[in-house]
Amino acid sequence: MIDPFGRTVDYLRVSVTDRCDFRCVYCMAENMTFLPKKDLLTLEELDRLCSGFIDKGVKKLRLTGGEPLVRKNIMELVRSLSRHLDSGALEELTLTTNGSQLSRFSSELIDCGVKRINVSIDTLDHDKFAKITRWGHLSKVMEGLEAARNAGLAIKINAVALKEVNEFEIEEMMRWAHGEGFDLTLIETMPLGEIDEDRTDQYLPLSLVKKRLEENFTLTDIPYKTGGPARYVEVEQTGGRLGFITPLTHNFCESCNRVRITCTGTLYMCLGQDDAADLRQPLRNSEGNDLLYKAIDEAIGRKPKGHDFIIERQGQAPSVGRHMSMTGG
Numbered sequence: 657m658i659d660p661f662g663r664t665v666d667y668l669r670v671s672v673t674d675r676c677d678f679r680c681v682y683c684m685a686e687n688m689t690f691l692p693k694k695d696l697l698t699l700e701e702l703d704r705l706c707s708g709f710i711d712k713g714v715k716k717l718r719l720t721g722g723e724p725l726v727r728k729n730i731m732e733l734v735r736s737l738s739r740h741l742d743s744g745a746l747e748e749l750t751l752t753t754n755g756s757q758l759s760r761f762s763s764e765l766i767d768c769g770v771k772r773i774n775v776s777i778d779t780l781d782h783d784k785f786a787k788i789t790r791w792g793h794l795s796k797v798m799e800g801l802e803a804a805r806n807a808g809l810a811i812k813i814n815a816v817a818l819k820e821v822n823e824f825e826i827e828e829m830m831r832w833a834h835g836e837g838f839d840l841t842l843i844e845t846m847p848l849g850e851i852d853e854d855r856t857d858q859y860l861p862l863s864l865v866k867k868r869l870e871e872n873f874t875l876t877d878i879p880y881k882t883g884g885p886a887r888y889v890e891v892e893q894t895g896g897r898l899g900f901i902t903p904l905t906h907n908f909c910e911s912c913n914r915v916r917i918t919c920t921g922t923l924y925m926c927l928g929q930d931d932a933a934d935l936r937q938p939l940r941n942s943e944g945n946d947l948l949y950k951a952i953d954e955a956i957g958r959k960p961k962g963h964d965f966i967i968e969r970q971g972q973a974p975s976v977g978r979h980m981s982m983t984g985g
């Protein structure tokens with residue numbers, strides 16, 4: 657799949673549920689209205705949809721959410737998709753998780769050919785963690801990380817940089833992650849969906865974080881790529897890798913290789929734009945895949961050049977009305 661700007665689209669992110677067992681302050685409001693279960697694609701439909709994309713050239717597939725591991729029977733989907741790893745059609749099957757269910761699922765994930773996962777942790781302080789996630793427990797996530805490591809999964813930690821919340825903890829988090837053998841990627845908050853707080857209060861530019869780290873560490877740019885938008889540096893003093901995802905301070909759209917589908921089968925061609933294509937109807941209207949392929953081709957044909965995120969003042973609507981939990985980041 658090649659878009660109008662000549663970019664090859666070979667990475668699909670699939671939000672398998674909009675529900676979550678956490679309520680992170682930058683991601684969701686505390687009282688969220690979730691989709692009625694009947695609107696969700698079934699696991700079989702998700703499998704068919706993903707397989708259609710793999711037929712069309714997707715090489716990397718990431719399950720996300722909401723929290724992907726709280727979707728009922730999710731491992732049935734993972735196991736079924738792993739056939740594309742066995743056949744060589746798919747190069748990587750992975751997921752982004754909050755880690756709360758990893759104690760339960762890590763060995764099965766490895767068994768299904770998942771090799772590495774992203775786990776989101778914004779702080780190492782138990783009280784702060786409870787405040788950020790509203791409903792989460794850091795100890796449970798730490799147990800999950802241990803289980804994942806013991807099972808043999810490679811782990812990357814994702815942390816959203818939050819002004820005054822984890823702003824002065826980033827050095828400690830980096831030392832911890834690298835000490836454990838995990839990569840760490842920092843993410844700028846993006847203006848997606850109504851939340852209960854003011855985003856200008858949360859926004860911490862990573863250019864500033866990097867500058868502060870450089871006072872104590874030697875950061876060397878490296879060409880390392882995981883198929884995502886992070887730019888990596890190697891940290892001489894820890895020997896670890898640190899990634900920066902900077903949608904606001906440094907736009908990376910020129911190398912965008914991905915599209916996203918929601919758990920209702922809506923395809924978003926850009927995380928930062930509202931244009932979308934419904935794939936549920938073409939999926940349901942025919943047993944064959946011709947209608948689906950046609951809808952995918954039409955959608956890729958109008959993938960936009962990029963996003964135009966800005967962090968607004970209080971009272972203004974977010975750049976994009978939907979929450980990150982719909983498209984999974």
Ligand code: SAM
Binds near residue numbers: 754775981984
């Ligand atoms: N629940 C899983 C998790 O937390 O990893 C997967 C879904 S979550 C929406 C995916 C990633 O998006 C997480 O790393 C989360 O921190 C990040 N995220 C959520 N809302 C965000 C926002 N408004 N700006 C930047 N990152 C956000």
Ligand code: SF4
Binds near residue numbers: 676721723
């Ligand atoms: Fe849930 Fe992930 Fe959003 Fe936190 S960031 S509320 S864990 S979906």
